[in-house]
Amino acid sequence: xxxxxxxxxxxxxxxxxxxxxxxxxxxxxxxxxxxxxxxxxxxxxxxxxxxxxxxxxxxxxxxxxxxxxxxxxxxxxxxxxxxxxxxxxxxxxxxxxxxxxxxxxxxxxxxxxxxxxxxxxxxxxxxxxxxxxxxxxxxxxxxxxxxxxxxxxxxxxxxxxxxxxxxxxxxxxxxxxxxxxxxxxxxxxxxxxxxxxxxxxxxxxxxxxxxxxxxxxxxxxxxxxxxxxxxxxxxxxxxxxxxxxxxxxxxxxxxxxxxxxxxxxxxxxxxxxxxxxxxxxxxxxxxxxxxxxxxxxxxxxxxxxxxxxxxxxxxxxxxxxxxxxxxxxxxxxxxxxxxxxxxxxxxxxxxxxxxxxxxxxxxxxxxxxxxxxxxxxxxxxxxxxxxxxxxxxxxxxxxxxxxxxxxxxxxxxxxxxxxxxxxxxxxxxxxxxxxxxxxxxxxxxxxxxxxxxxxxxxxxxxxxxxxxxxxxxxxxxxxxxxxxxxxxxxxxxxxxxxxxxxxxxxxxxxxxxxxxxxxxxxxxxxxxxxxxxxxxxxxxxxxxxxxxxxxxxxxxxxxxxxxxxxxxxxxxxxxxxxxxxxxxxxxxxxxxxxxxxxxxxxxxxxxxxxxxxxxxxxxxxxxxxxxxxxxxxxxxxxxxxxxxxxxxxxxxxxxxxxxxxxxxxxxxxxxxxxxxxxxxxxxxxxxxxxxxxxxxxxxxxxxxxxxxxxxxxxxxxxxxxxxxxxxxxxxxxxxxxxxxxxxxxxxxxxxxxxxxxxxxxxxxxxxxxxxxxxxxxxxxxxxxxxxxxxxxxxxxxxxxxxxxxxxxxxxxxxxxxxxxxxxxxxxxxxxxxx
Numbered sequence: 001x002x003x004x005x006x007x008x009x010x011x012x013x014x015x016x017x018x019x020x021x022x023x024x025x026x027x028x029x030x031x032x033x034x035x036x037x038x039x040x041x042x043x044x045x046x047x048x049x050x051x052x053x054x055x056x057x058x059x060x061x062x063x064x065x066x067x068x069x070x071x072x073x074x075x076x077x078x079x080x081x082x083x084x085x086x087x088x089x090x091x092x093x094x095x096x097x098x099x100x101x102x103x104x105x106x107x108x109x110x111x112x113x114x115x116x117x118x119x120x121x122x123x124x125x126x127x128x129x130x131x132x133x134x135x136x137x138x139x140x141x142x143x144x145x146x147x148x149x150x151x152x153x154x155x156x157x158x159x160x161x162x163x164x165x166x167x168x169x170x171x172x173x174x175x176x177x178x179x180x181x182x183x184x185x186x187x188x189x190x191x192x193x194x195x196x197x198x199x200x201x202x203x204x205x206x207x208x209x210x211x212x213x214x215x216x217x218x219x220x221x222x223x224x225x226x227x228x229x230x231x232x233x234x235x236x237x238x239x240x241x242x243x244x245x246x247x248x249x250x251x252x253x254x255x256x257x258x259x260x261x262x263x264x265x266x267x268x269x270x271x272x273x274x275x276x277x278x279x280x281x282x283x284x285x286x287x288x289x290x291x292x293x294x295x296x297x298x299x300x301x302x303x304x305x306x307x308x309x310x311x312x313x314x315x316x317x318x319x320x321x322x323x324x325x326x327x328x329x330x331x332x333x334x335x336x337x338x339x340x341x342x343x344x345x346x347x348x349x350x351x352x353x354x355x356x357x358x359x360x361x362x363x364x365x366x367x368x369x370x371x372x373x374x375x376x377x378x379x380x381x382x383x384x385x386x387x388x389x390x391x392x393x394x395x396x397x398x399x400x401x402x403x404x405x406x407x408x409x410x411x412x413x414x415x416x417x418x419x420x421x422x423x424x425x426x427x428x429x430x431x432x433x434x435x436x437x438x439x440x441x442x443x444x445x446x447x448x449x450x451x452x453x454x455x456x457x458x459x460x461x462x463x464x465x466x467x468x469x470x471x472x473x474x475x476x477x478x479x480x481x482x483x484x485x486x487x488x489x490x491x492x493x494x495x496x497x498x499x500x501x502x503x504x505x506x507x508x509x510x511x512x513x514x515x516x517x518x519x520x521x522x523x524x525x526x527x528x529x530x531x532x533x534x535x536x537x538x539x540x541x542x543x544x545x546x547x548x549x550x551x552x553x554x555x556x557x558x559x560x561x562x563x564x565x566x567x568x569x570x571x572x573x574x575x576x577x578x579x580x581x582x583x584x585x586x587x588x589x590x591x592x593x594x595x596x597x598x599x600x601x602x603x604x605x606x607x608x609x610x611x612x613x614x615x616x617x618x619x620x621x622x623x624x625x626x627x628x629x630x631x632x633x634x635x636x637x638x639x640x641x642x643x644x645x646x647x648x649x650x651x652x653x654x655x656x657x658x659x660x661x662x663x664x665x666x667x668x669x670x671x672x673x674x675x676x677x678x679x680x681x682x683x684x685x686x687x688x689x690x691x692x693x694x695x696x697x698x699x700x701x702x703x704x705x706x707x708x709x710x711x712x713x714x715x716x717x718x719x720x721x722x723x724x725x726x727x728x729x730x731x732x733x734x735x736x737x738x739x740x741x742x743x744x745x746x747x748x749x750x751x752x753x754x755x756x757x758x759x760x761x762x763x764x765x766x767x768x769x770x771x772x773x774x775x776x777x778x779x780x781x782x783x784x785x786x787x788x789x790x791x792x793x794x795x796x797x798x799x800x801x802x803x804x805x806x807x808x809x810x811x812x813x814x815x816x817x818x819x820x821x822x823x824x825x826x827x828x829x830x831x832x833x834x
Contacts, residue, residue: 552645
């Protein structure tokens, strides 16, 4: 086995075994190997199967531009990708290493890989010149020394120059003491004095041999010319000058001032300084030497990253007829200056990142390089504060990971500027910007612009009319922000909500499915749900309150008195009735509400001289003057009841008022129907019969009312009949008239009674809507409180319920009847039951 292969095997045995994650993987490879040559078993050293490496996306990364090695995922082997020349990679450095990084994903793992490039003896020693010419004075004494440039070999270690041989001759020998001190100068030592007359020219062969296997060698010819004058060569005060210089030294900066001397006199002692012939050309371009003063100065731009040291060979030559030269070496060490900014290399970027990503989620992999050295090479990475990201570092690699919570709605993306700053003086920095996008997660439910909507729609609306449009927005994106609308289940008056309204799922427009009737349905509410298309879907609700606005679509309905096309209502008054006498009272109701239910009463074709008038608001018909004997016996009145709607609706009732000669104590409540075309004698006969009937009916009415009142008092008690207990009874229309007559008989002259209609909405146990009309007395022991049901189903007709309530005293305050009497006047009230 070759020595290089043995060394590679030994290095592989010394590599750490699998499981030691902190140790890098180390391999060695000989230079000049062909592409595809095997370097090492990465999978075996990691302790994983090759297919596992391929599944985790294993790859090699390098901070340098060229990739000399490659990883074969199928075998998990490290192979040569490009032929390597150690001398081109590392120059004369004793050790040559390639630093790589093995990146594994799922999960992310980075391993350092170090590969040593082993040297081959592929270069033979070579002298700077093939022919050396020396001129030696014949006066030179034995022991005189003559420096000769040594051979150069790009190989290192044992493959470099190991020894020199000089062809046998009696006058010169080779002194290798300088070579053993790691000097490139050899010295020829004069052993015997020269005699120009015997031999004017000596020819020697100098051979350099390296230590490779097989060994390589190089030769140079040395021609020694014997002179018989100027027998002293210039000598420098030091053979080697060690100098340090900053790499940012400006051109013209003094490097060193050389000093050489020659004991000869005259021109043989005058010296000229110059670079030795074997000084490289690049050194001659970077530095200059003054021929007289020996000052070496900077002539170009130095760069520590290209060369950290220089060897400058200088000779001092005298001006003798046969010039003699002395040599010295300047060892120049370049001190690094912080003139290279660090560079951030982005290896991998995982974007977009879900907004619900957990902390420590890897976003990006990166490394940093700096061509400087020492403290100037120490780099620190930083990112802006107050962002939900942070940097983790291990050796020369960095990971950008999440920290805290991400919210796409607040920040859909981040432009993260990564700043790399070295530790030099002054520090240098560079920036690398990466954009990290945040992907959406359905974490926001739709939100309505309002949590409660109020809609007012007139009754008798057309089918399909738009009620309103609800709007919900979702700050999420794509399907997570697509909002659809629906109605939540429920019922209104026993029917499903969809029987009344519908909603368009994509726009949120709500339409009326049915025509609303204020008298049947005054208000209802609908719960609308907005739901997004995310997974899982999120939703929210809003309540839409729909209020039906009343229209004047019902004409007033006259409850008392009633008349038909063939007959009229009959009322009788005594001829002795004075002005202001109450003839009767027209009672009407309107199924509408609000101002549409405000009723006004007036006589049709009334004149200022008419003997009767109608109270505008109460409907009471009274005499305007006392009727004399010359007045007629019958009067035909037409009362028009009109509401306050727009446009107003009205109803008419015809009433015949008969004037009788004898006044009765009370007016009976029996209705009479008479024909319009009667003779005077027939009317008189009927009046006599009517008076008799009225007397009988009056007595009967007094008895009936007394019995009814006692019965109701014993059955319901005072608290029920006067406190809105909700008892509903059907009473004949005659009871209205009798009640009004009793009221009118007790009302003092001049006291005005104003009726009031009030709305009562039932949202609790009271499920019907009632309209109450209060007609109260100020001084009597009882009052009458009438209310009418306007919320019954169509076709049943209006009906009335009348109860009586006894007042507790004459102070003006009643008990639990919500009626206030003050200063002998009746105050209208409004009652609203919710």
